[in-house]
Amino acid sequence: MIKKQAYTVELRGTSYEIGFGFGEFVKENPALRVVHTAGFDRFDEAGAKQAAELFDRWCPGLAEELRGFADALEAKPSQIVYYAMTYLRPRCSQIAVLPGISASGNPLLARSYEFSPDAEDFTLVRTSVTGKYAHLGTSVLHFGRDDGFNECGLAVTMSSCGFPVGALPYMRSPKLTGLQFWAVIRALLENCKDVPEALYYMKDMPIAFNMNLMLVDKGGRAALAETLDGRMAVKQIDHSSADQLLYATNHPLMPDLVPYEPQAMRNSLQRYELIGHSLRGKGEITEDELKQLLLGKFPAGLSCPYYEDFFGTTKSMIIDPAKGTVELCWGGRSENGWHRYDIREPLADSALDIELHAEEAYPEFFESVPISAN
Structure with a gap:
């Protein structure tokens, strides 16, 4: 423990x-x-x-x-x-549910985040910089944001697209000079009010991290912006789209990008299939159903206990950008409780004791397989 x-x-x-x-x-x-x-x-x-x-x-x-x-x-x-x-020089699951299939009639953005607990701040921050949009999200290295939403109703989450890019020796080296994802997410939250503005803001942004960036706004628009070694592809849906569900794990989904990263970890394909099997074709999706999916232990759910292998769930959350609320469960364990926060309410500085249960991953979990096999 x-x-x-x-x-x-x-x-x-x-x-x-x-x-x-x-x-x-x-x-x-x-x-x-x-x-x-x-x-x-x-x-x-x-x-x-x-x-x-x-x-x-x-x-x-x-x-x-x-x-x-x-x-x-x-x-x-x-x-x-x-x-x-x-500043770079040359894991996770996320689900966007639009109002057409949401039981509440509000767009929802659900996510789990998997990494090492030693690389997690375990800090939720409400930030109001003078002249910028106030936002609520979890921090990385204090100043970056892994995820969050702002006072205008824009919510942003991410998952790595392929093996994580970074400055540490065990990570994939960046192919261009640019920004890590946590700087990108914070910039979007502080400077953009909705999905169209966010996509325009990041159009020419130098992004060195390979990621699946999920954007949802209170107006019922969603987009998946996929970056890979300086390339970007975008898929958008809104209230008029036949498909009201958008989701991603840790491999490329866009046909333009898959040829550049044709392999994926088996577990990423399995989690992607699990989300589709659990939610695709359903109407009236509730927050409780999303919570069960987030906290269910892999392979039946998205929570993973493989912390020593840099693949343990450090946080699970559901953001309702129309309500301006987030429900957060640290460690992806129900024992740590779901905690609800409202962006309109100041955060009291606090510390909460939590526990993470670590297990050893089986070898096939990280096996690399062709994406076309999915």
Whole structure:
């Protein structure tokens, strides 16, 4: 059994004030202190300057926030690990249910996130930067967002498209200079009010991570934007579409991109088939049905306990962007409880004890098979 603490944090003010305030919060909670870029020998002041220029173009305010955070911790901005992990140089499941098949009549975005608990912040943050849209989502490296939704009713989640791209030695090397997914998601949440705006915003954005990005807005529009080594393909649906369901796991789905990544982990194909079998062709899909699918143990459900293999469920959630609410279950375990949060209500700074149950994965789980076999 793995024991962790999950946090909620309210951040409000200018970009610098938010960064400084979060630095003060981290000083009071040492388990959150991630500062130095140990292991990134080639990431220096010049690299930090180049990263800041990229952030200023696509994630305005982020460099100021990082400067405030560094000042609070009496460090240099270049020492903040977010720089080295987010500025890249050359796992999960998500389901969008539109109003036509939703029992509530509202669009829903459900997701599970699988990785290592040591790489998870376990922090839900409500962020209101002066001059930007307020948003509620889970953080990565404090400043990025794995997922979330904003006050306008735009919700965003992601899953890796193929083997994860990153700066760590065990990850796939990026094919272009660009941004990690957590910077992309936060930029969309803070600067876009709906799906069309988000797609336009990211049209020319340099995205180095290969991902299935799911977008849903309160108007009943959804899109899957798939990126692969600098390429992008998009599928959109709305209230007029015959198909009211959109979902993705960890392999490419777009015909234009599959030839560039023709293999997938067997478990990704299995999870994709499970979602389709459970939800396709159904009407009146309820949040309880989505919760059962999210928390059911693989292969009957989407929750995976393989934490030592970097494939354990760290969080499951259901976002209702029309209501402005999210239900969050840490660790994909019912024992940790579902917790409901409303973007209109301030978050009380808090810490919650949670437990994760780890098991060993069987070898076939990670077997690579042709996508055409799906």
